[in-house]
């Protein structure tokens with residue numbers, strides 16, 4: 001029964017089912033045992049030591065590391081008609097094992113989708129094989145700065161809201177100065193997509209460009225690894241660009257990069273919601289196991305009605321998130337006009353509902369739920385990260401209303 005309530009198997013193609021199953025096996029046989037045994041590694045303050053190389057190598061072996069890379073470069077190309085739905089299925093399965101590991105991997109998928117669309121062919125020929133051949137190769141997508149992040153997608157298309165990171169045209173390329181913060185894989189990626197202002201006189205939708213930046217570029221500095229509350233096996237970083245020169249062919253999109261980033265963000269928000277779902281599914285699994293075995297007041301916990309009610313609420317929230325995420329993923333695959341609104345709905349709804357699921361999980365574990373070595377509090381910490389990733393809840397809501405009512409929403413915020 002448990003499987004039927006929480007399984008994502010229904011309606012999958014044979015290929016999707018097989019991928020989900022091999023990913024589930026990898027999580028059950030490798031990831032979960034590793035996390036249970038090495039729970040203290042999460043707290044190492046040496047980022048390089050947190051996740052051993054074998055875990056990414058294992059992900060590589062089951063074929064989930066290079067999704068989104070074109071087949072001609074050795075990647076695993078999914079059926080385009082259902083690509084985003086497949087991303088969601090696999091992201092959920094990995095996050096069920098560890099949400100930080102899922103973060104690490106999905107950045108590669110999301111940036112691959114961007115590169116296959118906007119990078120010149122000779123750079124695809126260079127970087128995709130590097131990614132395919134090196135299981136430790138990670139990519140990062142750098143938008144957020146100390147003075148602006150997801151609010152950049154609000155209707156404030158004005159010069160004052162532009163990125164502070166500036167790229168200035170030079171002979172044969174661009175010189176970039178600025179800094180980015182809170183970047184997934186920022187600490188240990190090999191290849192970065194960096195957004196910078198290229199025209200300070202216009203709104204950011206007309207004056208932001210994106211660049212491909214290899215880690216060894218002169219003037220590129222990784223300033224720090226952020227120590228996060230959850231998803232700790234992904235090393236979030238901050239980087240500084242000091243007179244960093246990138247050649248002309250590394251320009252991915254000139255001036256209209258924010259609009260073009262939709263190819264990254266639409267699947268990206270589905271993947272966010274799906275990872276979040278994986279955390280919720282794991283919370284439900286460990287909790288339903290606990291309440292059917294742990295005896296209190298002379299009975300196993302589930303026989304106490306208050307406990308049973310919480311479990312019902314957890315399952316309902318998980319299914320509601322799954323339904324919305326799946327509907328939004330279908331809309332992205334179909335390039336439907338409502339896709340923009342739906343992906344933001346799925347992303348923010350998942351973050352709020354799964355946080356409550358994780359809270360119930362901790363509550364039903366009582367004191368054990370607060371003990372690091374028991375492992376349940378980790379799910380609450382991981383769930384707490386999602387409201388702030390890929391846009392805050394409030395900004396996501398703004399974006400939904402802006403998609404639904406483009407003529408009027410947010411107009412009060414600018415000049416008449």
Ligand SMILES: Cc1cc2nc3c(=O)[nH]c(=O)nc-3n(C[C@H](O)[C@H](O)[C@H](O)COP(=O)(O)OP(=O)(O)OC[C@H]3O[C@@H](n4cnc5c(N)ncnc54)[C@H](O)[C@@H]3O)c2cc1C
Pocket residue numbers: 140141142143144145146148149150151154181182183184185228231236385388389390391392393394395
């Ligand atoms: C684990 C993690 C991974 C991340 N990975 C990446 C990544 O890979 N790449 C990347 O570019 N970024 C990344 N981010 C950054 C993330 O997208 C931002 O943290 C998020 O968009 C919020 O921006 P901020 O932190 O600057 O918050 P702020 O913008 O400072 O927001 C603070 C509060 O003010 C509200 N607010 C801000 N502006 C407005 C406004 N105009 N109107 C109304 N309310 C407003 C927000 O909703 C929020 O409640 C990551 C963040 C985390 C935590």
